[in-house]
Amino acid sequence: MNDILVSMKGIDKQFPGVRALNKCNFELKAGEVHALVGENGAGKSTLMKILTGVYRKDGGTIFYKGNSVDIPDTRTARELGISIIHQELQLMPDLTVAQNIYIGREPKKYRGLLTDEKKLNEQASALFAELNARLDPKAKVAGLTVAMQQMVEISKALSFRSEVLIMDEPTAALTDGEIDDLFRVIEQLREKGVGIVYISHRMDELKRITDRITVMRDGCYVDTVETSGVDVDDIITMMVGRQIYAVSRPDITEVSEEKVLEVNNLSRGTAVKNVSFHLKKGEILGFAGLMGAGRTEVARAIFAAESPDEGEIYVHGKRVRIKTPADAVKHGIGYLSEDRKRYGLMVDMDVKSNISIATLRKYRKAFGWMKREAIRKEAEERVAELNIKTPGVNQIVKFLSGGNQQKVVIGKWLTRDSDILMIDEPTRGIDVGAKAEIYKLLDDLVSQGKSIIMISSELPEVLRMSHRVLVMCEGRITGELSREEATQEAIMKYATMRGDARVVAGQG
Amino acid sequence: MAELGKPAANAAAARPAAVLKAGATQKVLAFASLIMLIVVFSLSSENFFRFDNLIGIMLSTAVIGVLALGSTFVIITGGIDLSVGTVMTFCSVMVGVIVTFWQLPIPLGILGGVLTGAACGFISGWLVTKMSIPPFIATLGMMMVTKGLSLVVSGTKPIYFNETPGFSKISMATLFGIPSAVFIFFGLAVLASIVLSKTIIGRYNFALGSNEEATRLSGVNVTFWKIIIYIITGIFAGIAGIMMASRLNSAQPSLGTGYELEAIAAVVIGGTSLSGGRGSILGTVIGALIMSVLTNGLRILSVPQEWQTVIVGGVVILAVYADILRRRK
Numbered sequence: 154m155n156d157i158l159v160s161m162k163g164i165d166k167q168f169p170g171v172r173a174l175n176k177c178n179f180e181l182k183a184g185e186v187h188a189l190v191g192e193n194g195a196g197k198s199t200l201m202k203i204l205t206g207v208y209r210k211d212g213g214t215i216f217y218k219g220n221s222v223d224i225p226d227t228r229t230a231r232e233l234g235i236s237i238i239h240q241e242l243q244l245m246p247d248l249t250v251a252q253n254i255y256i257g258r259e260p261k262k263y264r265g266l267l268t269d270e271k272k273l274n275e276q277a278s279a280l281f282a283e284l285n286a287r288l289d290p291k292a293k294v295a296g297l298t299v300a301m302q303q304m305v306e307i308s309k310a311l312s313f314r315s316e317v318l319i320m321d322e323p324t325a326a327l328t329d330g331e332i333d334d335l336f337r338v339i340e341q342l343r344e345k346g347v348g349i350v351y352i353s354h355r356m357d358e359l360k361r362i363t364d365r366i367t368v369m370r371d372g373c374y375v376d377t378v379e380t381s382g383v384d385v386d387d388i389i390t391m392m393v394g395r396q397i398y399a400v401s402r403p404d405i406t407e408v409s410e411e412k413v414l415e416v417n418n419l420s421r422g423t424a425v426k427n428v429s430f431h432l433k434k435g436e437i438l439g440f441a442g443l444m445g446a447g448r449t450e451v452a453r454a455i456f457a458a459e460s461p462d463e464g465e466i467y468v469h470g471k472r473v474r475i476k477t478p479a480d481a482v483k484h485g486i487g488y489l490s491e492d493r494k495r496y497g498l499m500v501d502m503d504v505k506s507n508i509s510i511a512t513l514r515k516y517r518k519a520f521g522w523m524k525r526e527a528i529r530k531e532a533e534e535r536v537a538e539l540n541i542k543t544p545g546v547n548q549i550v551k552f553l554s555g556g557n558q559q560k561v562v563i564g565k566w567l568t569r570d571s572d573i574l575m576i577d578e579p580t581r582g583i584d585v586g587a588k589a590e591i592y593k594l595l596d597d598l599v600s601q602g603k604s605i606i607m608i609s610s611e612l613p614e615v616l617r618m619s620h621r622v623l624v625m626c627e628g629r630i631t632g633e634l635s636r637e638e639a640t641q642e643a644i645m646k647y648a649t650m651r652g653d654a655r656v657v658a659g660q661g
Numbered sequence: 662m663a664e665l666g667k668p669a670a671n672a673a674a675a676r677p678a679a680v681l682k683a684g685a686t687q688k689v690l691a692f693a694s695l696i697m698l699i700v701v702f703s704l705s706s707e708n709f710f711r712f713d714n715l716i717g718i719m720l721s722t723a724v725i726g727v728l729a730l731g732s733t734f735v736i737i738t739g740g741i742d743l744s745v746g747t748v749m750t751f752c753s754v755m756v757g758v759i760v761t762f763w764q765l766p767i768p769l770g771i772l773g774g775v776l777t778g779a780a781c782g783f784i785s786g787w788l789v790t791k792m793s794i795p796p797f798i799a800t801l802g803m804m805m806v807t808k809g810l811s812l813v814v815s816g817t818k819p820i821y822f823n824e825t826p827g828f829s830k831i832s833m834a835t836l837f838g839i840p841s842a843v844f845i846f847f848g849l850a851v852l853a854s855i856v857l858s859k860t861i862i863g864r865y866n867f868a869l870g871s872n873e874e875a876t877r878l879s880g881v882n883v884t885f886w887k888i889i890i891y892i893i894t895g896i897f898a899g900i901a902g903i904m905m906a907s908r909l910n911s912a913q914p915s916l917g918t919g920y921e922l923e924a925i926a927a928v929v930i931g932g933t934s935l936s937g938g939r940g941s942i943l944g945t946v947i948g949a950l951i952m953s954v955l956t957n958g959l960r961i962l963s964v965p966q967e968w969q970t971v972i973v974g975g976v977v978i979l980a981v982y983a984d985i986l987r988r989r990k
Contacts, residue, residue: 458878482880496878499871501938510868511879513861521860565879 156183158218158317158348159204159235165212166199166372168552173199176213177374179367181317181348186339188351188359188380191369191392192554192584197352200369201319205237206230236310237319242302244294251277251290254309280308284338300331307338311347318342319350324358326444336362354584356385368392393586408436408620412470413604414486414573416455419464424450426628428464432573432606435599439619440608441644447628448608449491452575456481456488458496468573482511484573487566489559491578491608497562500551504543505532507550507561511569535564539594556587563594574598575606580614592618612641624648690983691931691947698951702958709961716839718950718957723832723842724749724905726949728924729931730846730853731897733945734890736928737857738869739937740789740796742891744803745898746920748781750913751807752902757820757912760828767828774906775899781807782895786888808918815914822910831907842904847946849900854942856893866890870937926973927952930980951976 159181166174174196181187189197202208204215206224214221217233224230244253251274252259260272277290286304294302303323310318320339324332339349339362351363359366360380368375368391375391414432419425424447432438440448454461457475466473468484475481481488490496498507509516509528516524532546539560543553550561559579566574579595580588595618599605609615615622622639624632624647632647703710728745735742752774760770781803788799822828832842857863865886868876877883906912931948933940955976959969 456878477882478878479880479882488878490878495872495874497875499868499875499938501871502867506864506868510864510876510881513864513881517861521856521862523859523861523864525859569880 156218157181157216158183160216161200161204161213162216163213164200164203164210164215166196166203166208167211173372174203174210175372177369177372178377179204179374180377181350183316183346183348184343185365186343186349186351186363188353188363188366189369190353190359190366190388191375192556192586195369195392195584196372197369198321199372201237201321201350201352204230204317205235205319231313231315234314234316235319236313236315236317238303238306238310238321238323240322240325242299242306244302244305246295247293249291249293250288250297250305253294253305254280254312276312277308280312284308284311284341286338298331299326300328300334303327303335304338311342315347317348317350319352321352322354323351324353324355328443332358356388359388360385389585392584409434413468414455414606415467415470416451417465417467419451419454419461419466421450421454421459421461424628425454425461428625428628428630430623430630430633432604433620434604435602436620437595437599437605437607437618439615439622439639440606440625441612441615441622442610442625442648444610446625446648448625449577450628451625452488452577452606452608456486456575458488482569482571485571486573486575487511487569487571489562489566489574489576489579491581493555493558493562497565498550498558500558501549503547503549504536504541504553504561505529505546508532508535508546508564508568511565531568532564535568539564539567540590554584554587556583556591559583559587559591560594567598572602573604573606575608577608578610579607580609580611612644615639615644616641624650626650690987691944691951691980694980695947695951695954698954698958702954702961705958706961709958712838714957714961716843718953719843719846720840720908721957722949722953723840723846724901724908725920725923725927725952726846726946727849727897727901727904728920729927729945729949730849730942731894731901732921732924732928733853733931733933733940733942734857734866734897735796735894736925736933736935737866737937737940738887738890739873739935740887740891741800741925741935742782742785742894743797743800743921744781744785744807745894745901745924746917746922747804747808747811748778748895748898749902749905749920750915750917751781751811751814752777752899753906753912754811754815754820754914756903756906757822758814760825761820761822764824767825767831770828771831771903774903775896778895778897778899778902779892780895781898782892783888785895786891789891790884790887804918804921811914811917815912817914819914820912822906822912829907829910832904833908842908845900845904849897850942850946853897857942862886862889862893867938870934870939872938923952924949926977930977932984948980951980 157180161177161179164174164177177196177200179189179200191197199208203210204224206227206229209225215224216222222233224233254277255273259268260276261267262269274290281288286308288301288304294305297305323335327335342349353359363380365377366380366383366388367377368388370392411434412431413434416431417429419428428451442448453459455466455475457477457480460476466475473484475484494500499510505528509532516528518524529546536543536546541557541560541564543557550558553561580591583591595605607618616639619639620636622634622644623630624634624644626648631650634643708714728749732742732745755777756770756774759765759773760767785800785803788794789796832840834841836844857866865876865881868881869883869887873883927948928940928945929935929948930951931941931944931946933944952973955973956969959972
């Protein structure tokens, strides 16, 4: 099978202040899994949004099965047979699986007056049989796991007889077993002659599943290579176009014995159970565990984003009562959420407003007048210090790449002089090159005497960054590992240790 | 997300300040429509472009305009205040109580009116933040409560300011033939614009509308600032109430219902987004002027009152649609 399904040639796209795509090429054959890789901001999503009709291209040509086509909107794309499965799944949680798949195309009865639920469910069942998917058409989507929801999306795409399927970071929220299942489905689709565009940051997956890899960098097309002919380092080098910060940490900075934060018996509902730990000055304390282990909830409880049921918190040895995030900030604690756009940034506002939002009171003159010049200066300092790539402090944050957005959030807390930072998934959605920069930044911060709680689901990241690792499972801390003891195996052992012996008897 | 179009967004990106950017094109569009309306009406009737008629337009803009200025603040947070019209009435009734019933000096009456507005705003803000009642519902309740209170306090009868001749000067004193209400409106517009762009209240205002949760997690006391913003809206309603009472030389307790919607319409025509985070005072001023130019022009062209309402309604929908179109492309 070597027929070319899609061929994009010389695609240009301009956004305000940014040239998003500069003469980009991309080609997809039938029955091929084609990886599209590049740092965030490299233009992968933009290119795919043009292919699916979300954006209109400014220049270049798209050929579909050999014919030049115009894709002005998403419906046209779908009618051509091009579907996309977004990282954030787009399903209606209160409808059933079958209702979601055939939304807007329900089979009707009584001259179209009523929907034919029976036929609807039969159609969905037939679709699942074809895919060997174990899904119940009548199940409510809200009750499904992420992996199952993803199958619903895939089924929906295929119900349109799609021949091109774009998957954006499909494994981001899946467990290893679920990833295996997903790859089996991809394998089946490949055999059916579906062309699959696979966007991912996970290099090992690319080697496993893809046939060819197209690399993009800074809105430009770099190269397309056969997966079998390259190794991971080559791809990374093509992606970043420069040497990246070494994977192993050069040397560990000294950690003092001074405890900056101490948490005793913190509990909140079933998510956080009797959590006690301390954080030392100049330390990166890694929080490892599987998704849903309660790590984020611990951070949010300390920060009073959701108030804990009980627990004592000491900052610099003094007992503090944190009732609101504002209290936490006053005590020098900063929280960086894994979901930056939802909890960390005002994406429609500019860089300087975002950097100064936690500090505005400092810039208040009489009658609430702002020292705008001082705000601008401080923001510019932060941009220089953190090497934030932006045309200026007046740039709207949503036009920055993920890595630079993360730096803006870090900049916000540095401006506030927070000395305890709780960083949740510091490099989620951030590409390889920017990742290294964030790592270096965190290293620098602790060597300047800041202390960091780092929650991460990426084991290599935990191992590389942490001075000490706490492992959580089902709301409890199940293990503490020194840097020397911390290995992937040891962490996984504790991460799956349910109902641990360390738990104080008589609780929960 | 970044669904900004080419020409519009590029033009906007050239502007320096973030907040200005978003609304710039809409404002240009709104301003162009205003000019166009004035030109069309001037050509259609020689009675339109005359000094006294233009002053009449300004005067009729003033009260709704002040309400709209106040509403802009709440709407930028992504909230809404449906009570501004009846709060305005309640404030004018309170001024009547203080000045006419209690026979206290006019300045105290003014103070009382403003404080009444602030108190109503505080209650709305408190309901929205502390009680977590959606703004629509909380202010709908306040709208009915203040409407009822106006009637209760006044004994359902208008309160006249016949014994305090100075009172009508607040709105109707003239300078170069222009009534003071017009100056108050433009003065407040400048003040509101400064508050929104140069003070931390304004910055928090946009931050709340942009992403309230991120603002809260940045350690900002969201509850406090939101209540402040509702109080600001209430104060503007109070001032509008004083202006209204002065202009009519009486507090009319049954007036005011429906004013809130006209104020919201003016805000929306001016390009402020009901979903929050985006908007400007200049836009609101233009929006308010468009509404009164339209009403006035149609009246001069002898379009019946009922049809005027139909046309103004159409214009509101058209204005918002134009904004959506621009945003999509």
